Amino acid sequence: MYVRLFSAIWLLLCIWLAFVAWGFQAPFAYDPVGPRAYPLLLLGLMGAGALWLIIKPGLMEQQLHIPTLKRSAMCVLVLLAYALTFEPLGFVLSTCVAVFLLGLLFTGRPVPCLISAVLMGILLFLLFDYLLDVPLPLGVLEAYVEG
Structure with missing residues (x-):
């Protein structure tokens, strides 16, 4: 009900x-x-x-179990941190960190999670910025890309 x-x-x-x-x-x-x-x-x-x-x-x-509730709360916190760090860190770094943490949260192994996170951050940036022409914030990487 x-x-x-x-x-x-x-x-x-x-x-x-x-x-x-x-x-x-x-x-x-x-x-x-x-x-x-x-x-x-x-x-x-x-x-x-x-x-x-x-x-x-x-x-x-x-029934929701305590481990499931904890994992759900951690997922919400990671996504909130992603939203808060999107501008200061930039799309690539904030996406890499969020994907890595979410991968670990869903019982992924650290090395594959890290490789997936780096690839996803870079490839999604290239897709949005160059192919779809949607400008994304570079954050701390701005000095390295444009300078």
């Missing part, structure tokens, strides 16, 4: 935020898809998940 109630409230919140996000306009085109595509995509995915939980809540009736 609580899952359906929470999901219904979350779905209404997603719908309201989608109406808000639809009005996002940028005074200049800094990105080929505009400022509203990303929030609308995320809200659509969250709304679809909430709708699924309203229709079939039985999948969420499992």
